[in-house]
Amino acid sequence: METNHNIRIVVDSTSDLPNHWIEKYNMVVVPLYVILGDQTYKDNLEITPVELYRRSEEEGVIPKTAAPSPSDFYRIFEAEILAGRNILYISMSSKVSSTNQNAYIAAEEFPSGRIQIVDSMHLSASYAMLVIRAARAIEMGQSIEEVSADIEQVRDKVKIEVLIDRLDYLHKGGRVSSMQQLIGNMLKVRPILNIINGEVRSVQKYRGKMEKALESIIQKISDQKNHICPNLLIIAQTVAEQMTDRVRTRLLEHAYFKEVVVIEGGCVIGSHTGPNTIAVSYLNL
Numbered sequence: 001m002e003t004n005h006n007i008r009i010v011v012d013s014t015s016d017l018p019n020h021w022i023e024k025y026n027m028v029v030v031p032l033y034v035i036l037g038d039q040t041y042k043d044n045l046e047i048t049p050v051e052l053y054r055r056s057e058e059e060g061v062i063p064k065t066a067a068p069s070p071s072d073f074y075r076i077f078e079a080e081i082l083a084g085r086n087i088l089y090i091s092m093s094s095k096v097s098s099t100n101q102n103a104y105i106a107a108e109e110f111p112s113g114r115i116q117i118v119d120s121m122h123l124s125a126s127y128a129m130l131v132i133r134a135a136r137a138i139e140m141g142q143s144i145e146e147v148s149a150d151i152e153q154v155r156d157k158v159k160i161e162v163l164i165d166r167l168d169y170l171h172k173g174g175r176v177s178s179m180q181q182l183i184g185n186m187l188k189v190r191p192i193l194n195i196i197n198g199e200v201r202s203v204q205k206y207r208g209k210m211e212k213a214l215e216s217i218i219q220k221i222s223d224q225k226n227h228i229c230p231n232l233l234i235i236a237q238t239v240a241e242q243m244t245d246r247v248r249t250r251l252l253e254h255a256y257f258k259e260v261v262v263i264e265g266g267c268v269i270g271s272h273t274g275p276n277t278i279a280v281s282y283l284n285l
Contacts (some may be wrong), residue, residue: 007138008080010089012068013043013100015120015127016236016266025135028076032099034267040066044266049238052255052267053275063169067099073106077115087115087146090131090151094119095198103195118148119155121198124269125236125281126160132232133283152282161217162193162200162279165210165240169274192217210243210276217280218250225256229283233257236279238265244278251280 007145011017013031022029031042036055041047043065046275056063073089080087089107094100100119106116133154134147142150167189190213192204206213221228233251248260265277 006085008085008087009075009131009135009138009142010080010087011127011131012092013091013266014097014099014123014133014268015090016124016269017128017131017265018263020262021128021132021135025132025139027131027135028080030068030072030076030099030103032068032097032268034271035064036061036068041267043268047267049264049267049270049275052270053239062131063267065268065271067097067102070102070105073103074109077106077110081110081114086113086144088134088138088147089115089117089118090120090127090134092123092127093121093195093198095121096123096200116144116148118151119198120151121155122158122195123162123200124160124265125156125234125279126195128236128263129158129232129234129281129283132157132234156197157284158281159284160193160195160281161220162273162277163206163210163213163217164191164193165276166274167191169270169272178196179271190284210278214247214278218247221251221280222254223284225254227285229285230257231259232283233260234261235260235282236269236277236281237262238266238273238275238277240268240276240278243276246278247278 005172009027011027011029013029031045034041055061061270089103091100091103098197103117120127130151134151137147190206193200194203235244235248244262248262251257251260
């Protein structure tokens with residue numbers, strides 16, 4: 001089977017896809033927005049994660065985020081439709097943003113059947129997991145309808161373990177109270193987040209060094225590896241390259257996982273998780 005060049009995959013920037021995947025599968029990325037003070041930036045295009053953290057620390061600015069508008073989606077959809085292509089837009093979780101809803105508003109302006117929208121119910125590494133699965137399926141000749149149905153079927157089997165190093169960014173985003181932040185930082189408590197039914201939830205807390213908490217995640221995945229698809233693991237990190245390299249090396253030691261890819265968490269994700277966050281995503285069989 002050959003790639004269907006009349007299908008364009010569109011994603012949003014919270015998928016945190018690296019450029020080589022975007023180029024290889026000829027995808028289009030719709031950026032979300034990062035707001036610092038009175039300035040607004042397109043995620044990963046007009047500001048980098050390193051710059052985001054530097055300004056947040058130096059200026060005491062609380063980063064905020066905003067969804068693409070319906071007109072943002074309209075411009076991208078229009079260009080593809082005019083070029084004769086059909087669109088598969090795989091969105092970030094509709095439970096945490098109006099991004100998915102705004103894409104639907106834009107899609108209503110085009111002929112029926114030209115734009116298919118499917119909700120990944122995920123973010124960052126786990127979102128990227130589904131996008132790459134879809135891109136590779138289209139490359140093998142599957143239709144938009146087949147790929148959409150597959151995403152909806154497997155998205156609940158995609159898991160993500162997100163280890164947060166610092167609580168202050170979660171606090172700034174309103175997810176952790178001031179007292180919880182104070183106590184957590186004093187005790188070096190680090191939460192592990194999962195995405196469950198499209199929502200981000202704290203499922204466990206570790207006290208002590210990041211390395212110790214990461215070891216527990218590695219052990220959990222290693223213990224369950226016979227129930228995990230071996231084809232691909234994705235690790236997302238926010239300026240935590242050295243620790244991430246160690247996690248990747250440990251996971252590859254098993255010679256069970258065929259591909260372990262590291263991606264960088266973008267500015268929108270980083271606005272909520274902060275630096276030194278590491279997330280591992282996998283697909284349960």
